[in-house]
Amino acid sequence: MFENNRLCRLLNIKYPLFQGGMAWIAGGRLAAAVSNAGGLGIIGAGGAEASWLEEQIKLVKEKTDRPFGVNLMLALPNIEELIDVVVREKVPAVTTGAGNPGIYMEKFKEAGIKVIPVVASVALAKRLVRLGADAVIAEGMESGGHIGEMSTMCLVPMICDAVDVPVIAAGGVADGRGFMAAFALGAEGVQIGTRFICSEECEVHPAYQEKVLKARDRATVICGTVTNHPVRAIHNKFTRHYLQCEFSGMKKEELEELGRGKYPAAALNGDVEYGTILAGEIAGLINEIKPAGKIVEDIINHALRIKAMWGEL
Secondary structure, eight states: OOTTOHHHHHHTOSSSEEEOOOTTTOOHHHHHHHHHTTSBEEEEOTTOOHHHHHHHHHHHHHHOSSOEEEEEETTSTTHHHHHHHHHHTTOSEEEEESSOGGGGHHHHHHTTOEEEEEESSHHHHHHHHHTTOSOEEEEOTTSSEEOOSSOHHHHHHHHHHHOSSOEEEESSOOSHHHHHHHHHTTOSEEEEOHHHHTBTTOOSOHHHHHHHHHOOTTOEEEEOTTTTOOEEEEOOHHHHHHHHHHHTTOOHHHHHHHHTTHHHHHHTTOOTTTSOEEOOGGGGGOOOOBOHHHHHHHHHHHHHHHHHHHHHO
């Protein structure tokens, strides 16, 4: 099914399935497990020190000889150090967010690194392809964490029509149905984050995983519209308080301070009542913790069964 897939050829991967580079919790163990299963495992460098990133890259190289990637949040104050590590370690691919990778493109290209930005609009996708992006991740607002304004269903086909590089669909994918739906929309791959929160290799607190497992269809809410940095998270005491402050007219600066450090408080320390539990709407479909490799296998097998059914229609 994937022999002629442009994304698989571009990255030398078996399946066009990316694991989301989730900050703080997507480390080397998870990335290696996904890459070994045939996808593209991605280390999340958001909030990380350069020394930690170097350790995780070395860990991946010890555990797999398959391609992998690093997610870089370009607005980080230490982004230059992180990029130096990525270039020095010859990481096969980077996915980028929170900024324009254009100023670093030449450096990446000289190192042979494939550059795949996350985009939430057609205009941004077109601009970054002109600057040299090898592919783009079209991320809809169903995803967890920072979100844009458009849904995956609408965003993906619009971007597919606008650019000539492979498009990876993200936001609202957790099983073979979402995988095949993304291809029906014109995408050539998918990126999956929330499903891998509930993998055995994810470096996240068990209490956080339990919240994702218990999530139902309306479990997530959007906070941060006043600060122009909307975030999707599972509803808890903190989101209730934050939304009250937001609707009461609290100033942007005060709201930003209120939310500072709340995600690692939940993800690393297990404060799932007053921390921020970033997760996508698809959390309502997740009901068990599995090895990351088994998650990849199940999604691909599910997708192949659906493809076989389509052939009978």
